[in-house]
Amino acid sequence: MNQRHLLLPLALLASGCMNHGKKPEAQQPAPYKFPHSTHIEAGLACTECHAPVLKSTSVKANAIDVQIPAKSEACAACHDPIPTYTPVQRFEPAVHFNHAWHLPMVGSDCTKCHVKFTESGDVVKPVPPMKTCTACHNHSQDFAVGRCTPCHIDLNKYPFKPVAEYTHEANFLETHGKWARQSVQTCTQCHDQTMCSTCHTATTRPLPPSVQFPEKVASEFIHRGDWISRHAIEQAADPASCLKCHGVQYCQSCHGFQAVLPGSNTGGRLPTGHPSFLEHKAQARNNITACAACHSSGAGAQLCISCHSVGGIGGNPHPPGWKGTQSQIGSNPTCRACHS
């Protein structure tokens, strides 16, 4: 690969970071100062200060839905003089919401949804729990198909984990593919595909995750530890699982092209565990994918064909139940490897 091409992504990243990094938003909001509970207990209406929400049709970033009246009888009833207060700017909305439309539905009782308020010293603003939404909105169909964006703005930033379907506990590593094949869109509500690519780019990635992330000791990496010594054992236990991520050329990159075989330094001796000539039939019938690690193409495949071609000494290799016909030979080049 050209060195210049390797520098381009770095330059691109640096450029992006520099261009965008000059004006980053403050990650940590200022502490809230207003003691809501004191004012609620005093019987103050929310709209005394939050009048803008009566006409608010969307939750906007940078918006301050607070208007403290300069001369308020409600404030003056307790405060003399009325203290000044600078409202905290909302950082970024998490959901789409129309206050003006919803307020009549709850009889202008904000506590129907806002069950908890910020108090003096709070840094994190409590948001209405999702059950206040689902109390009225039938959410189950959206939930079933992972359609979250009508309400949630970006679940990458505000992940959710209901107990049942979206729990990633126990043997989730083993089962996650079964969930994902039904609707990848559900996964992408929270996860970018870059997360998947940590493992699921076996074709292009140079290091397995277990090597790249040695510090993640609690993660369930399939190839953790001395995988090389036991890979043939695991292949015998579940050959299909290997082939879901790795084509057989992946095996051949070591076993073929680089001659990495036990015993290969002693005159091309067969690898440990290789079946003898008399055993090769049973091995081929039972687990041909192990043979494929070396014999799937090129000279390796020719070794099989040299005996098993029509008229060869190896005889007919087709298993019981084979129903291929002579007429298929013309349409399938693979057949013509043995059938002239």
Add this chain to the structure above:
Amino acid sequence: MRLRLGIALLAAAVLLAPASGRASELEATSSTSLYFQKQWRDGATYPTTPLYEFISVSGRGFAIPGGELQLVVDAWGGVDLSSPPWWNGYTNSGAWSGDLNLAFVKGSWLKGDLQVKLGRQSIGVGNARMLQLDGLSLSSRFLEYLSLDVWGGAPTVQRFIGWGSVYSSNPTLGNVAVGGRLGFAYRQWVSFGVSTTLAWDSGNFTREDVALDLKFSPVPWMYLLGYLDYSLFANEYYSGFGNQLPEASASLVFPVTPHLQFTAEYSYTVPALLLGYNSILWVFTDGSHQYLGGTARVGLEAFGLHVPLDIDLGYRWIASYSALGDPTTGALSKDSESGNRYFVRATWKPSARSTVGAEGSRLDLPEQGYWNARVFGSLRMYGFTGTLDGQGYWFDQPVNGNTQSIIGNATLGYDVGHGLSVVGAVSGGETPYYKSYFSGMVKLVYNQTYRFREVQP
């Protein structure tokens, strides 16, 4: 290769630069790793020292007419400081190498009900098996209960070395692949779909499968997951329904709580049908594998105890069947073998900053097997994170003349702040292939999210 990579990067630059003011978020991760290990080649060991740079950039919230755009680039580049170079997934590619794991733009419209993705991506829907693809995919939901996913392109080839199955280590071989899934979902109770994956290598089928998938959840604490992948290609050459199923499975999942879950699973595979259908080898075989087992997670917190201890248990019965017969003479005998896999793991999290775990497993196959034991722990304090990890395998039969493999790992990381962290790792032990195994890594990780807001007038 240069042209394709250049086009991809140019597209990324064009999309990032002019629209930068409109992006709501840019998430960037950079990881620089210097790795060293002795690697075995043809009877001798050689020191290898690859230096890798991994970059992942995801920009979300670019405004486009009627929707928004996402840009994802996930790539790596490397230089090997020694010779022969570190094996990085394919043939020796010289001192310099690199690849794109992902590089796509995704447009979303109709509040996400219509999504189009163009570029290098992974296709996980239906029976695609997380196919790495250079191409186009479309995902849509309509009429409340229906979804349609279609995709097409060329299966990714590592290091841009060429097209087709002669070179590719992509499990879906070939130079053209298309597929899709039509799905139906009703509430949280049931969803099912039919999918297909077709792939060709120079005009010849390498995959020709259709599949059915099902999820049924009559109650919130139970899911039935079913999957059946059927090879149309094998149907033309093999009799017997079982010989035409690359894979099928049925699982019962009981997610009672995060600390109390159970699964039971049966699966069936014909491994040869996961080879490319243009391989000469799949006409030699008549073998299938079956698995039956289950797992359980039992956490003490599920019983109201304030002890953060989870115990995972697993068992799998493994069986393989093959027909040994000569169709010429008619002599036939069925051969079957079986084995077992056991697994247990205990994870204790005494605090939010620390984890201690131990696990053991046993694989018992007719001709080989092993015992495994592992302990691990991590502790985070004062910005430092340290981990220890030790594991051993004891083989039933010698591997390369040895019956055990023992490796220990230690890492120490420091969170510098502002998204920057440094990790050092060493690993050592004795394995069947290395009398004295040692490797190390120094890693510099930068992980940052930049948020920008499009201020509405």
